[in-house]
Amino acid sequence: PASPNVLEVRVLVVNTGGTIGMTLHDNGLAPQPDAFVQSLRKLPIFHDEQYAQQTFMYDYYGENTLVLPMTKDYKRIVYSVLEYNPLLDSSNMTTDDWVKIGTDIKKNYEEFDGFVVLHGTDTMAYTASALSFMCEHLGKPVILTGSQVPIYEIRNDGRDNLLGALMIAALYVIPEVCLYFYNKLYRGNRVTKVDTGSFSAFASPNLSPLAIAEAEITIKWDTVWRGNSTAKFQVSTELNRNVGLLRLFPGITAATARAFLQPPMEGVVLETYGSGNAPDNRPDLLEELKKATDAGIIIINCTQCLKGTVSPSYATGQVLIEAGLIAGGDMTPEAALSKLSYVLAKRDLDLDARKKLMSQNLRGEMSSDLAGTRLCLSKS
Amino acid sequence: PASPNVLEVRVLVVNTGGTIGMTLHDNGLAPQPDAFVQSLRKLPIFHDEQYAQQTFMYDYYGENTLVLPMTKDYKRIVYSVLEYNPLLDSSNMTTDDWVKIGTDIKKNYEEFDGFVVLHGTDTMAYTASALSFMCEHLGKPVILTGSQVPIYEIRNDGRDNLLGALMIAALYVIPEVCLYFYNKLYRGNRVTKVDTGSFSAFASPNLSPLAIAEAEITIKWDTVWRGNSTAKFQVSTELNRNVGLLRLFPGITAATARAFLQPPMEGVVLETYGSGNAPDNRPDLLEELKKATDAGIIIINCTQCLKGTVSPSYATGQVLIEAGLIAGGDMTPEAALSKLSYVLAKRDLDLDARKKLMSQNLRGEMSSDLAGTRLCLSKS
Amino acid sequence: PASPNVLEVRVLVVNTGGTIGMTLHDNGLAPQPDAFVQSLRKLPIFHDEQYAQQTFMYDYYGENTLVLPMTKDYKRIVYSVLEYNPLLDSSNMTTDDWVKIGTDIKKNYEEFDGFVVLHGTDTMAYTASALSFMCEHLGKPVILTGSQVPIYEIRNDGRDNLLGALMIAALYVIPEVCLYFYNKLYRGNRVTKVDTGSFSAFASPNLSPLAIAEAEITIKWDTVWRGNSTAKFQVSTELNRNVGLLRLFPGITAATARAFLQPPMEGVVLETYGSGNAPDNRPDLLEELKKATDAGIIIINCTQCLKGTVSPSYATGQVLIEAGLIAGGDMTPEAALSKLSYVLAKRDLDLDARKKLMSQNLRGEMSSDLAGTRLCLSKS
């Protein structure tokens, strides 16, 4: 409906809940339904009512639609908000919610140029990882964001996180599930929440950001992931729920491992020490792991260190390979867990094919050939 | 035995094993027994043989003793190496090994001015935490260190880590269990291994370093922890082994929690989301936690974020308090786990007294009154 | 005029100009007069018109007054904007402008609880340093801020910088001239602009921030500078303009030094190498410096390194002491230059008294006894 000289770009904002939309109730923060759009509409930095009226925007795009002020290159970012009912605290997120978000993106895929998902920070890294696998042949940006402080407070990080996510989702063709926080755009399956209180809540320890949005928005195009397929976008909504995360600690008993690995468990991320190490003088413990992998449980070896990769160079690492574990490379535990959910739901694949998928890079979630490239150009 | 003008300071080096003393065998690294002292003896930066001969040092202090070149203020750091047999990979460390190290420090406490513990990096943060609790009324420095690259390689971080640890243990009265790595001295129960491969392998996310050792050794004396007791040093060698670490993840089942919490488990660190959050719409899961705490299991609520503190400001955090969990403040999971081992072994204390100890700051492992101090001086 | 239950706090915003209030004209940014207050008035996050009407605020405080939404502890931050005419690009700032700002603060000192100075980023560190010296016996916060991107653009850092500066100036009694940028509050005479384009444009290399304003505003009260005087606040508006900044470089000629040091120059900051070093094999150059100091010119030795302090431990450093230079410790060149302006204008002081002031810590601009405290608690 815009004037001929203005280009409109459309973004769908899926508001699942989280701190960004919470208000203070009885000394605690709680989500506030139906308030978000109302609140943004009153802020000229988030909405240009005059443009909306002149272009009959609501008639075309519906009531829950807002429009940003014109960008410097004469574009209008028109965004519609789809609010979940009830709004969800991210601690409560489950695979069902991942499916719902994925389905909503699928449903609206053709109509919008980009997607922003508002989400609590606590499990945002898990959801971003899950969506990255569920979205197959993605061709448009899907950007999760949220905030540490509600957008209703005087000082908050929600305003800038939302504005930045909207602009990148609208203006750049980054065909990835991303997470945007505190002026940085990360690959979604590479992040982890590292700080409970700071505005800089997320880190992407094994991959540098895809973009920095400060005075300029600078995209690192050579880091952006591009699938080599031209297949049609689809969302895989089958997810296996029988997966888990087990962190190794000194003195862990075989009984604890056995209890954790009992049916119906089908896939486990084992957070090991350092470069993928476990005790090699604990036949009882290794026996439990071996029994589990023999029984068809896939166990991925990820490090409990924030940064780094799982490699087999130590004597202690070998025993886990012998116990049937798969090296998780530099995947985060969050990525490995949701990848298991995704891969184990592929019913047409046998165990070997699933294992192979788990050790391959599917969505840029792991670095391939780290060691290889490092040495190839040295003098010989 | 030194000349009257030179002051000798003595350090005991407890070599438990780890990468610092490993050599390459069949494409993997393995510990090399009885080689460490021999190797250091050949390096003038680690040993002044002439001084040793002139002062009949070996007669006084034994064969496994070395002496550094004279320091700028005319001191001689004489260090004796106690090597464990077998040398241990840190992945294999258990509470038994913590007890052995503690006992060896106790046994040699009067004879030495400071202690250096060589240890693999993988579980060094766990051991440092455990020793910090086991050492009661400590009055001398106990410094853990190690390296990412064996001291036998051309380029390595072991040389500098060992030299720095030796000098600080000898020259400064820091009555704490510390960890020294890449020119920084950290409080031992505050660290976590954050990088599998970098020389800067450890972080102390919630407490700044106790010292920086670059061109100068700069101690931050106002950060150094000082117990207010004058009691005699002792090592508590009773440790409870029935403790564990459970990380929350989306979709965790009540069955998994129940299995993990079953007897003989007596204490658990639950790694929750963000500021201590868990799902509040999962009565089945919360029920399992409640049943466990009702049965006398102590569950400590620590965040799975690298940095930050567990606080009850979110609605979701409340449910864990109702389920009987104790807020872990800004303790690392490593510190909380070993503190449980230590506190649960205090047989003369009842459950309430143990819980109280768990929520108190015993060795500088948690910040007290974070929120309080922050606001006290604002305008009113 | 507020209701009895609400506490009003008043802040004066001195808008001198700078990027924060610029708009795009003919492909370049230019200041936009009389637009700032109008623009803020339309943004509910910056102004609560309803409160203004109900309390007859404009009648009491004048037209250019705005009021923030109520804070969590029921305070109202009422701020009046004093806009300079013309608005200044900070590149054009001179000592005259510093005097004008200082005078405006003095004039309004009793009426307001805190002061915010909007200023271009380019010379903000110079102005902040100058004001810190000019303001004698300051008892209220004076906070400079600005932005890298105009507040009129969709994404910008001006909003948050202004809101943060307003809240700290209103709510905390920090009796210092400060600079607030990207969620950090710095001491004004410790900062330097380190990045032309990033939102994180300033650094305070030799002093950690006074406050962090993220989810919470955390003041580091033990770093806040407190003069030990109870004298009345006053602004010293006498400044000596015959001061300059000369950076040493390899091959600098004696002629260049002589030319720079010629009358009417009265004070010079010499940016030397490393810890205060200059060539000691250049009698011609050293002669020029000696002649200048003999003639009564005060030359301060500051390092051209971003971080660190000037000390006399190298042979090369000695020659500058012999040439009559004064060690600048860890002062920034910006602080040293404006301190010279301030001290050289003290007409009642003789040369020795001025030199003494230059080498003393007046406003927290330099660390005293760095070396001393470092060693005092080591073993002896």
Place this chain on the structure above:
Amino acid sequence: PASPNVLEVRVLVVNTGGTIGMTLHDNGLAPQPDAFVQSLRKLPIFHDEQYAQQTFMYDYYGENTLVLPMTKDYKRIVYSVLEYNPLLDSSNMTTDDWVKIGTDIKKNYEEFDGFVVLHGTDTMAYTASALSFMCEHLGKPVILTGSQVPIYEIRNDGRDNLLGALMIAALYVIPEVCLYFYNKLYRGNRVTKVDTGSFSAFASPNLSPLAIAEAEITIKWDTVWRGNSTAKFQVSTELNRNVGLLRLFPGITAATARAFLQPPMEGVVLETYGSGNAPDNRPDLLEELKKATDAGIIIINCTQCLKGTVSPSYATGQVLIEAGLIAGGDMTPEAALSKLSYVLAKRDLDLDARKKLMSQNLRGEMSSDLAGTRLCLSKS
């Protein structure tokens, strides 16, 4: 002379002086002639005497030759030390010394696989920049290094800096003049000394390191600069000494500028504010600059900020273009100054050709098309 199974690689170490080889004399550090090789020879980590004897190494390569222990891939790094007499404090370095170093590299170019230049840290960034321009069609690594603490002290950074530089110079074909410090390899004309006392003394604010040398040596091959010429290596030993560095400051007088720009000055780096700004309300000052450029002096506009680039987007930046200044992009002042020395000595070029060279990227010292690449892939 090596055994057939061992590959020897040869490195020339040009020891010009600096802290790395200093000892304490009368409370100050001073260079110690003829001591460096003697000292290294006693350290098994720096020299394998047995190998030297067996291979008659001294007969082949001379007395001042040492050999490192065998590397993991069975190579022997044989290095000969060329010590300057007298040893130089880097504060005393001039263009004559740059020429001497360049000449020595040229003289030994064919015989060695790589070059390490030991140098004081104070002016190392200037020398590294100068050598990068002087070395034309360089095909082998030239790596400057040094240390903050003499290699003769117990704890020091000289050992690791020298070992790392030796190994990279020997093992990797990086055809650049580099600077190696604290486990990072930087492009030489991109660095600046940022810390007077820390081991991490250098930064390369506008270009990430070429290599990280921690547990592994990781070369970032896509960052390494490769000239597109196959011409023969040569060293340009003609340097113009009539160049200087002038930092802008508030209140700088036209007289100061005029004095600085007077003959025989031929090239000046003007350190401006922010993105290349200067006062635009100072016709007297701008007039002096204009007069100078009209007279054929080349003035390069570099920012005094540590990081960032000079761009003409502000109204204030335009006036410097009108005054005839050349934008220096993101060059460091050190690089710009030595580039002027190099370019102004090209006698066969006229003024326009020299100006053109100054604004072009010659050795990776400036980023080209920063703005261009940033936007090219955005949606249109």
